Amino acid sequence: MSQCPFSNLLDPDTYKEGMPYEMLREIRHAGPVVKMDDPLTGIPYWVVTRIKEMDFVSKNPKLFSSAARSAFPMEMDEFTVEMQQNTIINMDPPRHQKVRRIVRNAFTPKRVDSYEPSFREHARRIVDAVAAKGECEFVEEVAAELPLISILELLGVPLEDRKQFFTWTNTMIFADDPDMAVSEEEAQLAAMEVIGYAMQLAEKHRDEPMDNITGALLDAELEGEPVSPEMFGWMFILILVGGNESTRTVMAQGMRLLMENPEQLQYLVDNPDKISNAVEEMLRYNTAFISMRRTATEDVEVGGQLIKAGDKVILHYHTANHDEDVFGDDAMEFDVTRAERMPDLYNQLRSFGIGQHFCIGTHLARLELNVMFDEIIPRLRQPRFVDQPKYVRSFFVNAMKEMNIRFDPAAQDTDAA
Structure with a gap:
């Protein structure tokens, strides 16, 4: 049925050595919409490879539904599909807009910008912890830290539970990788653990009201009724994973790309005011979420x-x-100066989607990436790979599983600290 003899884009093995850039280019050049087989499930699908067609599908939810099956690209049993109807990502209008309004207020640019001083303190401490050592495992020791700290703070989760949430989110999202989950x-058990934790937070909120995302969800009404416990639990998971894994992934992949292009890294060392432009290119070049589904x-x-x-339709954001x-x-080239040549780059990339499901946490992700690279780029000097990065x-x-790097040890900035 496939128009071309390409590998199945819904086979996790296709990505186990990293993103197959050249194969994706061939598929994109085969057409903006390409029919493909999926021997693993027996369910064929259309893959959307170009932005014009992606925008059409994304902006027409009456024609291409997120709720009919799921917005997630993997096949699920009916029970799981039904459970996940309570997550905003699996909703169509008009219900989607009503729920989105509840969450959106916690992510306004003004509110997110108010977190910047706290984020910069965290970022300095994170880089302090590795800078003098001259080596680290970048994914867990650096990239994972700020996204997890910030989203847990916004959800009202104490930092002492951070490690447990790191494990739960890995288990939920990486169930296809034998190194990450059995x-x-x-993965479903981990999701139930997170929902159980969310229910405990809801109890706490009744006694000690919280002014954060958790409080906003629990205090909201949907069509005159309080948000149900089931909806709150699944929304909690979605915000946790979306706010954690995605930014960690872009940060790790961005660091890899800078290390593979040392002249571009040096350009940012010499021109730190261009880091925000570089972040846009990192977001473009290696999207955090590879694909989503519509029906x-x-x-x-x-x-x-x-x-x-x-028919099953796959929006392949990466291609x-x-x-x-x-x-x-x-x-196909990584270029940290692209935004200087293309000032609307931030508006053209589709890393956060487009249309009604455009990512609510976009401003938060950009802030975290900018804050972290402001610390990483000048302080982890001359970084080099210890071994090959490992991909999920x-x-x-x-996502990246592991990236061991060495760099010239930096003296602690005691004055700044």
Whole structure:
């Protein structure tokens, strides 16, 4: 059924050695919408490879539903699909907008910007912990720290429980990787543990009201009724994973790209005011979430292909972010100066999606990335790989498992501390 003999983009093995850039380019050049087989599930799908068609699918939820099955690209049993209808990512209008309004207030740019001083303190402490050693495992010791600390603070989770949440989120999101989780059942068990924890937070909020995301969710009403415990639990998981894994992934992949392009890293050492531009290119070049799903609700032509009602449609953000029609002939190249040439880069990339499901935490993610790279770039000097980075075996999250690096040890900045 495939139009071309490509590897299955919904096979986690396709990504176990990192992102298959060249294969994705070939698929993108085969067409903006390509029909593919999935021998693992027996369910064929359409993969959307370019931004114009991705925007059309994303902005037309009546034609392409998130709720009909799920917005997650993996196949799920009916029970899991039904449970996850309580997460905002698996909702269509008008319900989606009503729930989104509840969460959105906790992520306004003004509110997020108020966290910057605290984030900078955390970032300095995180880099302090490794800078004098001259080596670290970058993913867990550096990239994972601030995203997890910040999202737990916003959810009202005490920092002493941080390690447990690090383990739970890894287990939930990386169930396809044998090094990260034993089975799908273990991932579901971790999700239940997080929901149980969320229920305890809800009890605490009744006695000691919290002014944070958890409080905003619990105090809100949906169609005149309080948010149900089930919806709160699943929303808690979605915010936890979305606010944690995604930023960690971009930070780790961004560091890898800078190390693979030392002249670009040196440019940022010499021009620290350009770090925010570099962050946009990191977001473009290696998206955190690789793909999402929609289900066609009626027959519709997109990109010259007739998609039938009920067909599975995969939005492949990674290949769309390398769309030559938008980013030019050098779209496959990593270039930290791209935003200097393309000032609207932040608006053109699709790392946060587009349309009704555009990521609520966009401003938070950008702030965390900028704050961390402001500390990392001048202080982890001359970084180099100890061994090959290890990637997570997943077609959903473009994460790194391990990246051991060495760098010239820096003296502690006692004056600044």
